[in-house]
Amino acid sequence: xxxxxxxxxxxxxxxxxxSSPSDNDRFLARAQWAALLxxxxxxxxxxxxxxxxxxxxxCGADQFMVIIPDAARAAxxxxxLAHEAERIARVSGGRIRLIWSKTxxxxxxxxxxxxxxxxxxxxxxAPLAVHVDGVFEPFDPAAAPAPDVFHASLSEQLRAGNRVxxxxxxxxxxxxxxxxxxxxxxxxxxxxxxxIARHAARTPDGQGIASPADLAGQSSGxxxxxxxxxxxxxxxxRIRRAQSIEEHVQLSMMFKHFFAxxxxxxxxxxxxxxxxxxxxxxxxxxxxxxxxxxxxLLARDMQRVFSRFVExxxxxxxxxxxxxxxxxxxxxxxxxxxxxxPLSEVYEHAGRSLVHAKAVDKDCIFLLGxxxxxxxxNDAIEVKDMVGRIAAEFRSGRQFLSELERLYQKASAxxxxxxxxxxxxxxxxxxxxYSRISSQREREFGRLRTHLxxxxxxxxxxxxxxxxxxxxxxxxxxxxxxxxxx
Numbered sequence: 001x002x003x004x005x006x007x008x009x010x011x012x013x014x015x016x017x018x019s020s021p022s023d024n025d026r027f028l029a030r031a032q033w034a035a036l037l038x039x040x041x042x043x044x045x046x047x048x049x050x051x052x053x054x055x056x057x058x059c060g061a062d063q064f065m066v067i068i069p070d071a072a073r074a075a076x077x078x079x080x081l082a083h084e085a086e087r088i089a090r091v092s093g094g095r096i097r098l099i100w101s102k103t104x105x106x107x108x109x110x111x112x113x114x115x116x117x118x119x120x121x122x123x124x125x126a127p128l129a130v131h132v133d134g135v136f137e138p139f140d141p142a143a144a145p146a147p148d149v150f151h152a153s154l155s156e157q158l159r160a161g162n163r164v165x166x167x168x169x170x171x172x173x174x175x176x177x178x179x180x181x182x183x184x185x186x187x188x189x190x191x192x193x194x195x196i197a198r199h200a201a202r203t204p205d206g207q208g209i210a211s212p213a214d215l216a217g218q219s220s221g222x223x224x225x226x227x228x229x230x231x232x233x234x235x236x237x238r239i240r241r242a243q244s245i246e247e248h249v250q251l252s253m254m255f256k257h258f259f260a261x262x263x264x265x266x267x268x269x270x271x272x273x274x275x276x277x278x279x280x281x282x283x284x285x286x287x288x289x290x291x292x293x294x295x296x297l298l299a300r301d302m303q304r305v306f307s308r309f310v311e312x313x314x315x316x317x318x319x320x321x322x323x324x325x326x327x328x329x330x331x332x333x334x335x336x337x338x339x340x341x342p343l344s345e346v347y348e349h350a351g352r353s354l355v356h357a358k359a360v361d362k363d364c365i366f367l368l369g370x371x372x373x374x375x376x377x378n379d380a381i382e383v384k385d386m387v388g389r390i391a392a393e394f395r396s397g398r399q400f401l402s403e404l405e406r407l408y409q410k411a412s413a414x415x416x417x418x419x420x421x422x423x424x425x426x427x428x429x430x431x432x433x434y435s436r437i438s439s440q441r442e443r444e445f446g447r448l449r450t451h452l453x454x455x456x457x458x459x460x461x462x463x464x465x466x467x468x469x470x471x472x473x474x475x476x477x478x479x480x481x482x483x484x485x486x
Contacts, residue, residue, distance in 0.1 A: 005068040006057075006245070007077055008116045009100040011037060011088075012124060014062050017095035018280075019348040022150075024211060027344040028279065029154035031287070032198075034062075034096065035280040036164060036174050037088070039194045040183075041098075042066045044166035045080055047181040049073050053192065057245070058252035061283030065249070067105075074102055087173055099123040109244045155209060159198045161185065187261050195260045197281040199267040201274045201290065209277060212289055212332065212343055218275045219291035221485035226331040227279070227343070227350040228288045228295040230302065233362040235284035238322030251322075256283040258309055263288075266301050279347065284322075287350070289343060292331050293485065299327045299365055300381075303374050324363035328354035331368075368480045376474040383478035384485070 014034045022030065042056055042064040051073070057065035068074045085098035101119030105112060157176050158164075165179025175182075186193035201210040201218075216225035232255065242248040259281045267276055267288070276290030276298060286302075288295065303325055310323045317323075330350035332340045357366035364373050372380065 003070060004105040005071070005074045005102050006065065006105050006112065006116065007068055007074070007100060007102040008065045008120065009038075009041065009063065009081065009098060010120055010124075011062040012097040012099060013092075013095045015351065017092050019344050019351065020095065021342065022344050024343040025155060026150045027342070027347070028209070029150040029158065031280045031347075032155060032158040033150065033172065033174060035060075035196065035282065036158070036194075037096075038062055038064050039196070040164065040166050040174055041081075041084060043183060043194075044084075044181055045077055047166075048080055049076055058249045058256075058283075060252070060256040061285070063283075065252075068102070077102075084173065087171070091171060091173070097127065105245070109242070109248070112245070113240070113242075113248070159200050159209070164194060187264060195257050197260045197263040197267075197278045197286065199264045199273070200277045210274075212346075213340060215275055215277070215290045216292075216332075216340075219293050221293070224292045224331050224484060225290060225340070226292040226295055226329050227346045228290075228299055228327060228329050229347070229350040229354050230286050230299070230325055230327040231354060231358070232284040232306075232322055233324045233326055233358065234321035238317070238319075241317075241319070241321070252283055254313060255322075258306075259283070259286050262305050262309070263302070266298060266305065269301075272298055287347065289346070292329070293481075295329050296367065296377075296381075296481075299329065300374070300377060303327070303365075320362075326354065326358050326362060326364050328357050328366035329368075368477050370473040370477050372473050372477060377477075379474040380478040380481065383475055384481045387478060387482035 011034070018027070018031045018034055020030075038059050038061065042059050043053070046053055046055055046066060049068075051069070055067040055069070057067060059065070066077075068077055081098065081100050088096050088098050099120060101116045101123070103112060103115040103119070154172075158174075161176050163176075163182045163184055165175040165182030166173060167175040167178075167180045170179070184193040185198070186195060188195075201215060202208070203210050203214060212225040216223040219225070235255070239248060239251060242251060263278060263281050263286055267273060267278060272290075272294055275294040276288050279287040279289060281287075288298065290298075306325050314323055328350050330346055330353050332346050353366040357364050357371050360371045361373070364371050365377055366372075367377070367380075
């Protein structure tokens, strides 16, 4: 009976590498290239060892797992991965590190998985436990820097090509022109193909990928663009609870294919297809840049689709882990000279906002400085439409909204800078000022005004000594959204 060896690989430092300062074209090329590494490496390994492609267990999301049938080829796999690790470190300037572990497929899967993870964790915690050439050499400031091969056309090649390959002599590892091994890029599940999300809004002449500034012009209201990042809540816990390797592979591939296919499908809808561009998608996450208002609606649609997906496919799995998703939208800010921040910087800030949102709650979205539950986002959309109607149709609307905006900005200030009693009295006077309505049209304005105030500053607001005025997140987001939309 031949032995069966499981090999699990992991790429460390991908987030730091992708978000490192660079121009927008190189940022997109880096993000797509890093996402393809975990797809290309295990397939190239199997091809070089002349093994059946069915031995690929799972791949994507910076990790992969393959099955090696004997010890001799397991040793050859070590040599292959060691060589590829050196190339990855060289081309990424040392930011990305490839580590791997292997063990015999003996015993219960939970025991096998623990052996694999313990080995990976040991390498991750002690990166110099294994000798690395040049680590202890004195620093040479004249040494040649790592080559920046992520040129502007690489992103277009990654998105437009029908096949992607690997060659032993290519500096990038990922090859497009006459590779030694290649695989089709597809949206359908296939052992022979690689499934990735590649939707990109095009420039008006159709010759290239639209820049963030181009997509900002596609927004309604103020020309602002942003980055949307999403991550499945506690996906790692869901994977660790898998009872067999078959269940582990099923969950990994099911989530990866969902994001790759559904993301491209949703982005191709008429309200999004020329307003957003996919940065990358993985096994439990994705990132998109585009017009700020399109990102909000896209986030809502993806959350709705994801809820249906887990309701259908995870109904037999106990617990809430892996069944909810959190997102964050970060709008681009201007620098000192009035230029937009680079895409890499906004991407990094969106990642921080996503971490903040997941620390506050799960199954939520960070938007315009607030963390909202998904139901609250739907409420914010309704209130935003109401705010727009008040501003557009009623003569007192703009004055009312301006005063309401100043009130919520004051209430949002740190507690040390405001007097709670004075603020509540100000809110009470604000309600009374707009309560004297005469005409029928103004009475309609009054009804909308009352509903809007209740959504933002709460119902039955009265001066209460020592009580802090609490704002409703959905109403505050709606007001800020309406301001940007005007």
